[in-house]
Amino acid sequence: MKIDFNRLIERGERVLLADGGSTKMEWLELCDRKVIWRHEEPGVNPLTMGMQPLKDTFKRVLTLMPEAPVAVGYYGAGCTPKVCNELEKVIQQCFGCRGECGSDLLLAARLLCPHGEGLVCILGTGSNSGLFADGELKQRIPSLGYLLGDEGGAGYIGKHIVADCLRGIADEAAMRRWHELGLTEQDVLNNVYGESVKPAAWLGKISQLMSDCYAESEYLRNLVRKCLNDFFTRLVLHYNLSDNTPIYFAGTPARHFADKLRQIGESYGLNIAEIVAKPFDKIF
Incomplete structure (x- = not known):
């Protein structure tokens, strides 16, 4: 369902927007072109985690926000057309109002190059x-x-760092930082292939933790590039x-x-x- 949020905001209506990544999810409630409430939740990707975690998040957000909105826009990772059709129904059930669902890409496009x-x-x-x-x-x-793409993302960078460090083919500075993290091969396998995990987010976190030594590691600088x-x-x-x-x-x-x-x-x-x-x- 396409909703004209700009028109609603101009009329002084309260609208709730969410930018839902795999790692974190940001919520904004707007009224009269002002942000009146801002909140962050852990990220959820419905393609890999199913719909229930999002339903639970929606219910929790509703109890935290200052006032119920007249429309909700949720834009996130994993929001394929099929997922969006189901999510718009979930939004209506949880928030009791109209809902629009789309990819995180759609949200970025509307705000960066309308x-x-x-x-x-x-x-x-x-x-x-x-x-x-x-x-x-x-x-x-x-x-x-x-698994097949995500080139350039933090998870993609982290995947290469983890593999190279476990194989001992990163440079001295990167290996020193890796050993400081204290991760074993089994730790990596559990976090990437274990049940009920978020492998992409975990790999992205590794990329972030290794960033401390980017300046001194030629290997990491070349890998990122x-x-x-x-x-x-x-x-x-x-x-x-x-x-x-x-x-x-x-x-x-x-x-x-x-x-x-x-x-x-x-x-x-x-x-x-x-x-x-x-x-x-x-x-x-």
Whole structure:
């Protein structure tokens, strides 16, 4: 169900928006173009974790927010068309109001490039991308998730770090930091292949924990650049981009590696227009 949230906000109605990543989920309640409530929950990916954790989160959020909304927009990782159809019904049941569900990519597009054409990219725990025109999706190359894709995301970087450190082929600085983490091969296998785990989020956390020694580890610097370059060569460069099409990035890793993204983009003659940590940053 498509909802005109701008119109509702202009009328002074309360609306609730959620940016649901695999690692964390951010909620904003808005009224009169002001953020009146902000809240964070652990991330949920319905494709890998099922629908129940999201239902539980919705019920908890409803008890915490100051006042019930007239409409809810949930945009998140794993929100395929089939998932969205079910989630919109769940929103109506839990919040008692209209609901719109879409991908995290749709939210980023509406906030980063609501007018004109632009390629919108998300580099978070995973990765995603799509070519939009006036907020509508024109072309999308599938991300395929942490097993088959997610190039450039924190989980993708973490996957390579873990494998190389377990095999002892990272450099001295990276291996020293790895040993400080105290993780055994069995710990890794349990967290990646065990039941009831969030492997992509865990691998992304490893990437974050290893970031302390990026400056002193040539191996890590080269690995990060390679992983980010993979995102360009396996996704960005395969879009039908016109000359100077603006490219927008969102996500904490994207913001952290903004300089590298701009350098790689420039090497391919691409126009990197803006890089933000969170799409919601554009609301403030």
